[in-house]
Amino acid sequence: MSEKKPAFWLRVFAILAYTYIYFPILILIIFSFNTQKINVRWEGFTLHWYDVLFHDSNVLLAVRNTLMIACVSTLVATVIGTLAALALQRYRFPGYTAAESALYIPVIVPEVVMGISLLAFFVMVGLKLGLATIALSHIAFNIPFVTLVVRARLHGFDKSIEEASMDLGANEMTTFWRVTLPTIMPGVLSGALLAFTLSLDDYVITYFTAGPGATTLPLRVFSMVRFAVTPEVNALSTLWVFTIFVVLLASQVIQRRQEHH
């Protein structure tokens, strides 16, 4: 599209739109430092709510659970999702179309339906709902996303470098570890990053598969928000937003670097 300078009204609109996108988050952050509890107006600066947060054992437990589930589900989904991407990109086999269309299930099926289907499945099979069922569910919705991302990156992969490696006497395993994997690594990493964030962020499917005992950070935030508006939630949100911003900026910088090399 044209690179002419956008019209004046369009620039005004864009500024308003970006304000709309960032304003709620800004409010959230500002009032995490407010001394007043009901957080209507600014009363004074404090770090009290962060102190409350760091001594909230429920939140700390939820953070631990969330990170554990995110790490496990990312690891498993990335490994087997990458294998599936390799299979779909390079081989033809019976059931190819079925496997390919199965990847679109979590893209198309509404989250609430996936949530209740997993709940019904775990109950009928007799698995006790808890951290394990959450992790199993997260792996399930993460695999297709990893496969789709890695497959997109595999698209431009030059097979001749693998052939060169084999011609030089390396066997399949060595070729895979020394040539194939390093080449597709950026794709695998962005698939893993997506899986990690999806797992960290998931509320709906976690809600249905958690059972009464287990809690994750989104579940914890939900019950805090439902209970009352307290600056402790603001403090938690601020830290969360900050963490995500740092991770994303870092991944952008790394990507830029790789592209420049």
Place this chain on the structure above:
Amino acid sequence: MSNIQTGKPALTRFSLRKILRENPTAQGLALISPTAIYLLLFMVLPMILVVLLSFMTRGPYGNVVYRVNVQNYARLADPLYLRILVFSLGVGAATTVFTILIGYPLAYFIARTPARHRSFLLFLILLPFWTNFIIRIYAWIMILRTEGFLNSVLLHMGVINVPLNILYTPTAVLIAMVYEFLPFMVLPLYTSLEKIENAQLEAAADLGARPWRTFLRVTLPLSVPGMIAGSILVFIPAMGMFVVPDLMGGAKTILIGNLIRNQFLVSRDWPFGAAASMLLLILTLVFTLLYTRKAGFGEELLV
């Protein structure tokens, strides 16, 4: 042959290794099988279970009785549930319209800025949406509630005398939904707007079309695929959403997502909940198929 090169004795018995080494079909199957088995077990099987459940009967204690029954579907035609369905479609449609109204000019703006700024501007749109969506809902609760930010500013400025009651109304739900789903509209719109060739716009201008006419006759039609893709990405999840109505809608705002959740976790009528899920799923598939028929499975849907 590798065993001649390495001098190892030839394997005469059945060897999985050998088959894997020499047969590409077997290699492909080996690579796909972990994913295939996992998704079969934890995605396809549960979905089949829901289909079966929707034809079962609720027992007296909220258990499931294995007696075939189509009453669950008949019950969905009850005016009470039809209203919920119509309301869900309405909320989904309204969310879609508002995300287009805000998202279109925004996507158009990004597509017209110099190429080197575009990815940063897109990144800025995505950034807040990588944070947890319950946190974003909470931010709007802080702003909209009776003692919230909006009311205290308006009261302070003397615009209003009595605080506005926005939270716990359908309006609040709509505000939060539009906020949640905006990027899903902006990205596909941007993808299709960015692809429009300069030459096409210049041709229109050379032929004497005024800018607004060029927009209506050239730009707008060419961006329709992006708009449809965005609408699918916004409409379908908005229709099934139950978290936003839970936190911001008050007791009266019940969408089909809330209905399904309630049947499974509150009233414990799994068969009826499964039937409602099937309805939502069928609606979703119909809308997706309509789209793919119209435009093909475009790259817009997969940004």
